[in-house]
Amino acid sequence: MSALTLYNYDLDENCYKVRLLLSCLGAEVGQVAVDVFPGRENLSAPMRAMSPSGTLPILKQDDFVLHEAEAILSFLARRDPDRRFLPDDPASFGRVMMWLTFSTRELDAAVHARATAMMDAPGDIEALRTAARDALRIMDDHMTRQHFEGLDYFAGPQPTIADIALFPSFALSRDYNIDHDHFPALRRWARAIRKLDGFITMPGIPDYH
Amino acid sequence: MSFRGWYPLALSRDIAPGTSTGTRVHGSEFVIWRDDKGGAHVWEDRCPHRGMKLSFGFVRGDHIACLYHGWQYDTAGQCRYIPAHPDLTVPKTIKVPRFSVAEAGGVIWGCFSEEDDDAPPAPKLPVAAAALRSIFADCPAPLLVERVGLLDVEGLTPDVSTIDDRILEVRLGGNTLIACVQPVADKESALHIVAMEELDAAQMKPLALWAEELRRDAESFARKAAIREIAA
Incomplete structure (x- = not known):
């Protein structure tokens, strides 16, 4: 094999x-x-x-x-034998799947906005940016409430593949002209992601932490 | 638009030591950053080198560095280090304009008069027990203020007292909130909301949902007003 x-x-x-x-x-x-x-x-x-x-x-x-x-x-x-990024218990698993689905549906606008802004992909950049901003607001609202409970990640106290799937569209949002200024809870969450063991960047995500 | 007095810019909680963010007041851009000793700074959001936003940069100790070419500025706004010229004694003229900053009631405030000495006394607010959240809305500040007093959500009926045109006291569901009003731009505004009583997560959540609904409600009114304007 x-x-x-x-x-x-x-x-x-x-x-x-x-x-x-x-x-x-x-x-x-x-x-x-x-x-x-x-x-x-x-x-x-x-x-x-x-x-x-x-x-x-x-x-x-x-x-x-x-x-x-x-x-x-x-x-x-x-x-992964330790299932570090995909908890087994049904409630946590369900929350991971919920945000994973959100990342493919709601954040699709963010992916397209970036492709339109950077790689000449066809698309209505204003409409895409508005939809992407709406999605980032939902994420910021959620993380604001998570932080009240002392939870640092989307599906609970530990990072999961939901956080991995949601991270790039926020970290790269300046590529499609959405600043981080209005998303304080996402800024805090992104700092937690950046501190994960093994964190790496991609072009467009500055490596300064 | 000219500046007058102190403007609320962010919840103190949301600017952790070693971090920065951009903000706007009447459309002018500022960077808010906090050094590793906890001091907050409000500057023009523009690196003197190439005009890059300093809020895109990063804080190292008591310096903020521009993301573009790494020029580093100390807490006096003075450029101290240029990575491309490590041996250069940086000229005193390379300096970022700074503004007066205060922290009161769990909120960071900025005053944008030309000279530090001209700043009026900082807002006097009791110490907040809990930071709720900031909301940022696509609507003029007066509309957002008007909607604060009108928005009932699931039994939460606000009772608003205006302390001044940038500070509201909001009685909501048995809690006392202080909502500080930031005029971000002509058609954009923010509220920075703190609570006067200790609240646990279960008490914070409905208040946060009320604030989210306030943003939706105010933006919906702003859109309708814009449509009426076009029709008229």
Whole structure:
């Protein structure tokens, strides 16, 4: 059986989620760099055979292929013998899944706003920015109330893959022209994420802590 | 718009030692930062080098450094270190304009008169027992203030006394809140809300939900007012 391979593009926040979790878990997998911009290699036939919609990241081991960052995060966290980023108890697990779903649906606007602002992707940047701001407000409101209870992360007292999935769109929000000024609870949460063992950055997320 | 007196800028709780954020008053940009000894600073949000926002930068000890080229400024606003020229004695002229800052009632206040000496006495407020939250809304400050007194949510009916045009006392659900009003820009405003009594998490939550609803309500009124303006 061959080793796990991550098909990665360094500027894609969804790929960063996976690299961040791997680093926090201290796990290593082989990486293949995919030329998304300007090469559009993610849309080539061999890539589409693994990820039909042309999205990254992709995780592959022989015939086993996963696309969608949240599925890959779940797989990697479940595979960790200590389950550090995916609690077992049903209530915590449910909360992780709730915020994981939120990250793919509500924060989709943030991903598109950034792609439109930075990589010429088509889109109504004002509408996308408004939707992204609404999502970040929901997150800030939630973390404000979490902090009342002394909880530092989205699903409870410990970081989970929900935090990993939610982090990039906030950390990169200046790329699509939303500042951090109006999100004090998210600033505090982001500082906690930055202090995690194994934390790594990606281009656009300054490395100063 | 000219500045007058002291403006609330943030909850003291929300600017932890070693951190910074940007803010605006009447559209002008400021950086708020707290050094590692706990001192709060309010400056023009602009690095003299290339105009980058200092609020994008980072605090190291009692210096704030620009994210762009790492120029470091001490608490007097004086540039002390330029990484590209490590041996240079930095000219005294490289300095960031600073403003008077005060902490009262769990809130950071700034006064933007030209000279520090001209600052009127800082607001006198009792010590807050608990910081609730700040809300930031896309509506003019007077509209937000008006809605504070009108918004009933699930049995929480506010009773507002105006202490001055930037400080409201809000009796809400048996609690006394102080809401400090920040005119962020023409059509943007913020409220920094603290509680006068000790509150546990279960007591804080409905008050926080009330504040979230206030933001929705005020923005909805601002949108309707804008539509009426277009129609008229």
